[in-house]
Amino acid sequence: MKSNLTSNTKTMITTQNNIGSLSRALLMSCTLVLSLLILACSDDDNPPPQIDQEEVITTMIVTLTNNNTNQTIELRSQDLDGDGPQTPTIEVSGNLSVASSYTGAIALLNETVSPAENIDQEVQAEGTEHQFFYTQGGGLNVSTQYLDIDNNGNWIGLAFALTTAAPGQGTITFTLRHEPLKPNDGSLSGAGGETDISVTFPIVVE
């Protein structure tokens, strides 16, 4: 450095200026970095709002009304945290009678909000994009029939008829599909689309 000094004054001045500006720049950047870090240590942030999960269906209530006796049986599934870790609770209020015809109505609720939101109205309004499917299993012998149609004349399935025959025991699965192929052959595999709801209820016909 000293030889530079004596040998070339011009270089020295440039170098000094450079060093001056350099150290200023360095100092500035250090200050900025430090202020970032200080920011890090301030903890005055406000929590963001909780998001009200929309389009959640927490509850499905299937009401079966005996066309002769007007007696009703309620099938209910409730899952208050939606996709959350809690499993749904499934309740069936009674057994079906043999050789009877029932009128079925499906209600869908979002009970995470108060008052609870009626989702079945939404499904009804977007009938062309939705369809319910009824799948029976085990030793059950019932038949189902759609009672409602969408704007294109295809089934929706919020309303249906159910007829029982001989006594038996098994399950009925109610599946709501979003954007299925419409019209379809009434089977889950033939309809495609995405599952919005799938609940299996234990059913006894006696």
Add this chain to the structure above:
Amino acid sequence: MQKLLLVSILIIGTLVRAQNCDLTLSGIIEDQHDDSALSNALISIVDTDIYTYSNDQGDFYLNNLCPGNYTLEISHAQCNVRLFSIKIKENTSRVFKLEHHYEELHEILLSGNSSGLNASSQAKKLNQEIIAQKSDLSLGALVSTISGVNGVSTGRSIIKPAIHGLHSSRVTIMSGGVRLEDQEWGSEHAPNVDINLAHSIEIIKNASALQYSGDGIGGFVVLKPQNIPIKDTVFGNTRISGQSNGKGGSIHAGMVKSSELGWYGSANGTSKKFGDFNAPDYVLSNTGMESHALSGRLGLNKFKYGFELGYSRVANKLGILRASHLGGAQDQYLALNSPTPLIISDFTYNIDRPRQEVTHQIATIKAFVKSNALGRIDLRYDFQQNNRLEFDIRRGSDQNKASMDLNLQTHVLSADLSPKIAGFSFVKTGFSGRFLNNVSNPNTGVKRLIPDYKRYDFGLYAMAGKALTQKLALEVAARLDYMEIRAFKYYYLALWEDRNYGELFPEFELETIGTQILTRPQFQYLNPSASAVLNWALNQDHELMINFALGARNPNPSEMFSEGLHHSASRIELGDLRFEPEISRNLSLTYAYNGDRTRVSVNPFIRHIDRFILLEPTGIQQTIRGNFQVWSYRQTGVMLSGVDFDAQFELFPELMLKQQFTLVKGYEVSGATKGRPLINLPPAELTHALSYKSDSLSDLEILLESTYNWAQNEFPDTNFEAFIPETQSFELIDVSTPPKAYHLINLELRYPLSIHAKGSGFLTFRMENVFSTAYRNYLNSNRFYADEIGRNLLISLTTTF
């Protein structure tokens, strides 16, 4: 005997004295890129005191040399030091080329070739010519042509680079000196860069580039911009391509203007648009994409100081295969057992839901000063903004609302110092501060997948290179990173309690709201990382390089905080707050043979990662929407090993054969699952490319490519059973068996054009997947639902002027 000895000594002595030591070596130092003269370069003869400087014309003279073999060391302020061997018998004149880094930040990559030994490095480079030819591709698709690199994809448009099977937050992507911060944690989040903005793309297959980051434990993808010469000139390029599959194409234009005074400016723009792609037998509905990118730079470069302002923006709209959006295990069962996608519609350019819309912006201010005393100092500030919108299939008034709306802002301030220290080929040190702020728009009506968080990073590094002998060079680097993350997160109360977080992290709890609990997770990490490269030039043709890298990666927000349904994967994903950083140790060896007509490179590696974070199925969760498979993140020790092989044979002057082979294996090495193979590792791949180029055909080049992908034979069993109401039975859902092996053939014709005196170009016809083979790729998450794309005919025209 003694007489004989004496006589010989006398004879030798006479010979020595008879040598005329008045030979002159003259030369000219030129820039490798544009042959411009480099003044003021220091030319010295190794192991002597002889040295000189080049004049303004780049010329130099070394006088009074004796005949013999010399090693010249040539250094220039803006170039890497280079060594040249030269034999002098008579007055000799030669041209010496240096790699001149015009104004760039010192982008020294610890890859073995910055030592001046001219080593073929572990870094694999894609040059501008290759980028120009493939201008329609995404970064992930382009770099997956390199051995050891694969694309992990979600369909055709969302592809991210995986290096030896590692990807996402384990691979650092640098674009123009800026570390890309674009929610890179997600495997279905493609990097938001336009390859056309890069002059070259380098892949570093280990954690060595410590000036960028210490957590790129899988490696680095480095996109470098154009070096701009200091002279009065205007140059640019255009790239246009169109293709049959997807019925779309891309267009790019770029221009650079620079002046002798050091001022320069550049502008680039790229647009791409494709409709639905086609598999051999059906339309892949909703796989179209649209991308628009632009960038500009303005700066001044006066050898001693300079600055640059830069801006770039990339906006992508990416369709996701409609048939891949499922609701639960039943749907999965149907989709997996159907030979064709469950939803196939007519071709359209429309990009419906599900889709991603991502906009990434980068603004940069940087400056450098060179001082004789301190060396070069670089300062820079970068701002990045990433806005990610993901649109899912929704119901009611939310139909057109995004399900995910994340806004990530990143501020980085960094300073680097590159002093000239005698005896070192380079020395560089620096520090950086970084602030990230991630905000999730609460109006989506969907529980946040990634919580709002703020992150603060501070990093410090130093690196140096030294030629130990003429044949042996060593490069070392070390880095220390501090990171702090503070998040606000709403947990499901049931999960919070189930995981015992209440007892482990009581300090995080703020309040309970209904079925959820608001928490304030905060974590700090301090991680060292280090790397060393030893480069041994055995002789002119053979060289050997050994690399050791130690790196650490902190758990990312997805690995820590995930808690809920991941629609595109149709599964519930659970993170873990208890995670600690992954520690990676990588040892790799590169042997390279650079013969006249044959080049071979073999690169075996072995890597141990402690506390590796992986995602795997842990059960089934019942919801009112049916059953979903639950995937949980877990930490375990893993060992990865493999080999990359590259070869190039000049069979005849016109005929060239290139070969490429990659093999990666990975297993868990600790805990109860010891010996279990890792999920989603790329299967072995063998590529051949035969190219024929002849003067007699006006330099027409014919290229035949063959790629054979083996079926991945080692994979963890992640299958599960789910209740299917129709059959009233539990059915196996096979989500783990990899697809079959496949063989693809591509054909290409390249025709060089000369447009006018200064311009040149290429007209390329390319046919991909010539036999329209139907195949599925293990690393594509859409493999469950649809085949890859079929035959594709591509025409492109690239010009430079």
